[in-house]
Amino acid sequence: MDLPALRTFQVVARHEHISRAAAELRVAQPAVSRTIARLEAGLGVLLFDRQGRSVRLNRYGAAFLRRVERALGELDDARRELADAAGLDQGRVAVAAETLLTLSSLLSAFRAAHPGVEIRLRQSTAEVMRRQLAAREVDFCVASQPLRGAGLRSVVLMEEDVLLAVPVGHPLAGRGRVRLEDVMDEPFVTTRAGHWQRELLDRLFAAAGRTPVVTCEGDEPAATQFLIGAGLGIGLIPALARNETAEAPVHWLRLDAPDCRRTLSLVRRADTYVSTAERHFAAAAVAHFARRGRADH
Known part of the structure; x- marks a missing residue:
């Protein structure tokens, strides 16, 4: 059992489809299938119920996924924390919003102030945002409706x-x-x-x-x-x-x-490490929309 196998399992579990998982991972479908088969053989249980190229997490897979996401999340947090401590890079921030137009002027100013920070954007509905936060696919959501769920922290922008x-x-x-x-x-x-x-x-x-x-x-x-x-x-x-x-x-x-x-809010998970880049982005978002709100009144 190695990290690439666990990340492959995580992507397959999210899509519940071998072809779509392979496309995201940018590997051949047979390679994905072999990785999952080896993982199941090592664990001694099947993690998915097969239906052609579609697969469905069974109860063993669902239980394993919870542990895998926790473990991979901890490793990702450790990597970011060490990078911050060592000053190895300027970080990355992944953001989801219902419309990216809302973020255009904020991102323009943020990139000018922090040119070394990599920005990744996703356009998502509220339900998709909840899933993306749960899977740690994004660091922040700029949401126009409440994102309810345990372990989420919101700041009104x-x-x-x-x-x-x-x-x-x-x-x-x-x-x-x-x-x-x-x-x-x-x-x-x-x-x-x-x-x-x-x-x-x-x-x-x-x-x-x-x-x-x-x-x-x-x-x-x-x-x-x-x-x-x-x-x-x-x-x-x-x-x-x-x-x-x-x-x-x-x-x-x-x-x-x-x-x-x-009500426009900035939402993140409360249980993850907040990198320097993420702290800068959150502060910039709060300041930016505070100015916008004053300008509109």
């Missing part, structure tokens, strides 16, 4: 109003604010289920006993404003985006609805 964007020329465009009742039958441009914009939209309508009319949904929240500007419908957009994509031809209104706000 900013709170902001969520506005209603309508196309220029829309009958509501001349108004400063509207009630939810005024837009019940309007077509909405939004994200797929799992993204915070869709969660907020569904929650607001459910409180009124209705279901929104969704005419366009996707996985890129940053595209919503431009699709609204193209006349496909209306939609909920955070106030922050009003300044970041000001060229989109939309009109902004206040929606008189309770809790029509977004």
Whole structure:
């Protein structure tokens, strides 16, 4: 049993598919299968139930995975701690967010201040973020909805109003604010289920006993404003985006609805070593969004 075999097992367990695991590991599928077979032979039990190239963790595999993730996590923490102590490098930070546009200006400033730090980005829904933190695939998540789970620590970066964007020329465009009742039958441009914009939209309508009319949904929240500007419908957009994509031809209104706000948080595991690079990133994120929040008021 060696570290490469354990990391191969971890990736196969995450995907529960040999081909996808091999693609991530950048090795041939037969090599992955042989590694898992040798590991099982050494342990004396099968870790997966086979279904062609798809595999499913059985109860032995699930128990083993918990120990493997703990052990590999400790080794990764040790490597980063020793690198910090010896000054061997300037580190790496992996970050997930629902839309990467939220991070663009932060990352520009951070890279200028810390050019030696490697940044890895993932675009993920809240549910995927929880899994990525659990598997230590990312160090931080910039989340627009609560990430609930044991062992997670959150810091609020900013709170902001969520506005209603309508196309220029829309009958509501001349108004400063509207009630939810005024837009019940309007077509909405939004994200797929799992993204915070869709969660907020569904929650607001459910409180009124209705279901929104969704005419366009996707996985890129940053595209919503431009699709609204193209006349496909209306939609909920955070106030922050009003300044970041000001060229989109939309009109902004206040929606008189309770809790029509977004709380942006920086989330990490509470049980992992925080490297120097990660401490710098967390401090930069807090300072950056504090400035953005002051600028918007």
